[in-house]
Amino acid sequence: xxxxxxxxxxxxxxxxxxxxxxxxxxxxxxxxxxxxxxxxxxxxxxxxxxxxxxxxxxxxxxxxxxxxxxxxxxxxxxxxxxxxxxxxxxxxxxxxxxxxxxxxxxxxxxxxxxxxxxxxxxxxxxxxxxxxxxxxxxxxxxxxxxxxxxxxxxxxxxxxxxxxxxxxxxxxxxxxxxxxxxxxxxxxxxxxxxxxxxxxxxxxxxxxxxxxxxxxxxxxxxxxxxxxxxxxxxxxxxxxxxxxxxxxxxxxxxxxxxxxxxxxxxxxxxxxxxxxxxxxxxxxxxxxxxxxxxxxxxxxxxxxxxxxxxxxxxxxxxxxxxx
Ligand SMILES: *Cc1c(COP(=O)(O)O)cnc(C)c1O
Numbered sequence: 001x002x003x004x005x006x007x008x009x010x011x012x013x014x015x016x017x018x019x020x021x022x023x024x025x026x027x028x029x030x031x032x033x034x035x036x037x038x039x040x041x042x043x044x045x046x047x048x049x050x051x052x053x054x055x056x057x058x059x060x061x062x063x064x065x066x067x068x069x070x071x072x073x074x075x076x077x078x079x080x081x082x083x084x085x086x087x088x089x090x091x092x093x094x095x096x097x098x099x100x101x102x103x104x105x106x107x108x109x110x111x112x113x114x115x116x117x118x119x120x121x122x123x124x125x126x127x128x129x130x131x132x133x134x135x136x137x138x139x140x141x142x143x144x145x146x147x148x149x150x151x152x153x154x155x156x157x158x159x160x161x162x163x164x165x166x167x168x169x170x171x172x173x174x175x176x177x178x179x180x181x182x183x184x185x186x187x188x189x190x191x192x193x194x195x196x197x198x199x200x201x202x203x204x205x206x207x208x209x210x211x212x213x214x215x216x217x218x219x220x221x222x223x224x225x226x227x228x229x230x231x232x233x234x235x236x237x238x239x240x241x242x243x244x245x246x247x248x249x250x251x252x253x254x255x256x257x258x259x260x261x262x263x264x265x266x267x268x269x270x271x272x273x274x275x276x277x278x279x280x281x282x283x284x285x286x287x288x289x290x291x292x293x294x295x296x297x298x299x300x301x302x303x304x305x306x307x308x309x310x311x312x313x314x315x316x317x318x319x320x321x322x323x
Pocket of ligand 1: 036037038066067135136138171172173174175176177178267270271295296297
């Protein structure tokens with residue numbers, strides 16, 4: 001097991017209102033070397049890779065992908081190699097650091113600027129003993145990690161560590177995180193609505209795909225939930241994307257500043273937009289208890305960058321992925 005569970009759940013009194021309490025589920029703290037949401041997926045993906053005798057994982061992500069970094073760090077610890085087909089994304093200091101850290105951890109990175117390049121390269125990269133893991137680690141196996149996370153939350157509520165949320169706000173990228181939470185909350189009999197804040201274009205994520213992933217994860221576990229409960233438990237909120245994936249928004253930057261005042265570090269791609277949505281739900285006063293599920297690692301980057309190439313030393317085709 002990579003992760004240290006349960007992760008804490010905290011009341012954020014300073015960002016609550018008299019009507020609505022803000023809670024934060026601290027999945028930034030899933031693991032000390034590198035945390036965030038990808039750790040929970042890898043806690044199911046890597047044992048599955050070992051069961052299958054996989055020698056190399058081939059996966060896909062944006063140039064600054066957290067998923068590719070986490071996969072490289074923890075697969076390499078287990079002697080499994082990682083190839084990443086990396087797509088282009090807007091340049092940010094954070095994204096560049098992620099790629100540098102991935103390379104420092106031993107990633108074999110191949111530039112595939114557009115999805116069509118990924119599809120073209122994949123057959124030629126693939127060889128015997130490889131396992132192709134989709135973007136974000138969001139196959140049914142990885143999604144079980146978030147099904148378990150929602151059960152963990154239900155147990156924390158049972159123990160009186162937090163009030164049952166009316167709304168759970170979480171980022172929606174490749175969908176495994178939101179899908180697992182929807183499935184786990186429904187299986188636990190919690191009526192919370194998961195507000196999945198879409199940070200990619202509608203063609204890449206939506207309710208249909210997310211619910212299909214929720215069902216596929218349930219099918220791999222002993223837990224059960226009705227289709228009606230899954231359907232009721234998910235709302236996709238596409239109102240925070242701005243110009244697109246990886247482009248910062250004014251609302252996101254404002255939310256980042258407020259989060260920083262309360263000790264929470266956010267990134268422009270996922271968590272700034274999602275936290276902005278959570279704050280809006282708190283301020284609307286429509287729900288009593290809003291839980292923001294924090295998904296970005298807060299582990300220090302310095303140790304991961306110590307052995308990483310400098311930006312100036314990136315291969316030109318990798319450097320060119322940052323537009
Ligand atoms: C990958 C990621 C997400 C999105 O999770 P998905 O399961 O891909 O939808 C959210 N936040 C952060 C920080 C991430 O790295």
